[in-house]
Amino acid sequence: xxxxxxxxxxxxxxxxxxxxxxxxxxxxxxxxxxxxxxxxxxxxxxxxxxxxxxxxxxxxxxxxxxxxxxxxxxxxxxxxxxxxxxxxxxxxxxxxxxxxxxxxxxxxxxxxxxxxxxxxxxxxxxxxxxxxxxxxxxxxxxxxxxxxxxxxxxxxxxxxxxxxxxxxxxxxxxxxxxxxxxxxxxxxxxxxxxxxxxxxxxxxxxxxxxxxxxxxxxxxxxxxxxxxxxxxxxxxxxxxxxxxxxxxxxxxxxxxxxxxxxxxxxxxxxxxxxxxxxxxxxxxxxxxxxxxxxxxxxxxxxxxxxxxxxxxxxxxxxxxxxxxxxxxxxxxxxxxxxxxxxxxxxxxxxx
Amino acid sequence: xxxxxxxxxxxxxxxxxxxxxxxxxxxxxxxxxxxxxxxxxxxxxxxxxxxxxxxxxxxxxxxxxxxxxxxxxxxxxxxxxxxxxxxxxxxxxxxxxx
Numbered sequence: 001x002x003x004x005x006x007x008x009x010x011x012x013x014x015x016x017x018x019x020x021x022x023x024x025x026x027x028x029x030x031x032x033x034x035x036x037x038x039x040x041x042x043x044x045x046x047x048x049x050x051x052x053x054x055x056x057x058x059x060x061x062x063x064x065x066x067x068x069x070x071x072x073x074x075x076x077x078x079x080x081x082x083x084x085x086x087x088x089x090x091x092x093x094x095x096x097x098x099x100x101x102x103x104x105x106x107x108x109x110x111x112x113x114x115x116x117x118x119x120x121x122x123x124x125x126x127x128x129x130x131x132x133x134x135x136x137x138x139x140x141x142x143x144x145x146x147x148x149x150x151x152x153x154x155x156x157x158x159x160x161x162x163x164x165x166x167x168x169x170x171x172x173x174x175x176x177x178x179x180x181x182x183x184x185x186x187x188x189x190x191x192x193x194x195x196x197x198x199x200x201x202x203x204x205x206x207x208x209x210x211x212x213x214x215x216x217x218x219x220x221x222x223x224x225x226x227x228x229x230x231x232x233x234x235x236x237x238x239x240x241x242x243x244x245x246x247x248x249x250x251x252x253x254x255x256x257x258x259x260x261x262x263x264x265x266x267x268x269x270x271x272x273x274x275x276x277x278x279x280x281x282x283x284x285x286x287x288x289x290x291x292x293x294x295x296x297x298x299x300x301x302x303x304x305x306x307x308x309x310x311x312x313x314x315x316x317x318x319x320x321x322x323x324x325x326x327x328x329x330x331x332x333x334x335x336x337x338x339x340x341x342x343x344x345x346x347x348x349x350x351x
Numbered sequence: 352x353x354x355x356x357x358x359x360x361x362x363x364x365x366x367x368x369x370x371x372x373x374x375x376x377x378x379x380x381x382x383x384x385x386x387x388x389x390x391x392x393x394x395x396x397x398x399x400x401x402x403x404x405x406x407x408x409x410x411x412x413x414x415x416x417x418x419x420x421x422x423x424x425x426x427x428x429x430x431x432x433x434x435x436x437x438x439x440x441x442x443x444x445x446x447x448x449x
Contacts (some may be wrong), residue, residue: 006399009399010401055385062417068424074428138430192363244416248409249410251412256398262420268449
């Protein structure tokens with residue numbers, strides 16, 4: 001395996017190329033399928049395998065930028081990208097990210113003055129609430145709300161109740177339309193507010209924010225799930241360009257590692273994006289819910305480690321996220337193979 | 352140029368020429384900068400060039416990294432399209448089912 005080691009000049013160490021490509025592949029599949037960047041998987045994975053942490057986030061952003069170009073292009077060909085919506089979300093996201101980052105720096109100053117890890121604890125608790133809350137809500141949506149909606153549709157003479165999205169869209173002040181997403185009219189201020197919040201969370205947690213933005217597109221703006229995945233990847237691409245430049249300027253990017261991860265991610269993204277074709281919107285949401293739930297468990301273990309000071313918990317946290325990401329990857333690949341074979345058989349049978 | 356044409360590209364102009372540069376300058380904090388000089392004594396070729404850029408011209412290093420990742424990403428995207436077309440696995444627009 002040593003023959004696959006390559007010297008990384010900025011990191012000043014040797015690292016296994018196959019490992020970099022494998023991490024990239026896993027994140028590529030999940031990113032292409034869920035429309036996320038995958039920083040919450042890459043950073044613990046690199047940590048587990050000994051990659052220098054000061055360079056992890058910049059290297060990750062660089063690879064995410066490249067990968068999201070590949071995935072966005074493919075989603076675009078499938079008609080899954082609402083370009084207009086993607087661009088206009090930036091008007092809310094960018095100030096949100098800045099405010100989130102300013103709050104982190106303020107908490108950091110408070111922490112240094114008081115000698116406590118205020119930033120670490122605040123970030124972890126925010127992660128736990130967001131990830132577990134999102135996972136539980138999306139699972140509830142799949143198992144309970146979806147069945148209620150379908151049952152109501154089957155009732156004769158049923159009166160269509162206004163959903164949250166209908167109520168949000170009812171406000172017509174400074175209305176804008178997104179025909180690609182079947183949105184006739186929505187106030188631009190709603191779009192600004194939703195993505196300001198997403199940007200704030202992303203700036204506060206120091207991540208791309210795809211895990212909160214994709215569900216926001218689905219549940220608050222009312223974009224069909226597959227379209228939300230592709231549009232979110234487009235936004236990840238724009239964020240990734242900015243993050244890649246900024247963190248490279250900070251000196252936190254190992255370019256060679258990022259390129260090797262990109263090769264793996266590009267192959268993975270092809271698989272992840274293609275799988276979207278075969279799995280219905282609610283199926284994507286359920287798998288996403290499971291993924292973020294395990295990510296939340298991983299952060300719980302890290303928070304327990306910060307309280308109990310047990311290195312075993314930190315390692316367990318890394319393995320939980322890597323393990324769940326690998327299993328999810330496998331599920332997506334298997335579903336793709338099974339569905340693709342079914343499609344080929346149906347074509348041969350002339351259906 | 353008609354007002355309607357300008358209106359349609361206004362978000363692009365705001366994002367590219369106002370928000371991105373503004374967020375870059377607002378986003379750069381001194382605490383974020385990694386003040387490390389990488390030892391170049393055992394390096395040669397492109398590794399040496401890149402590391403010299405990293406040590407001495409951080410802004411250019413950032414430009415090179417961003418352009419490299421963009422170029423590699425776009426190249427892989429187009430090559431994949433060609434390979435999938437040759438194999439008959441080209442994707443087309445899908446129906447969106449919830």
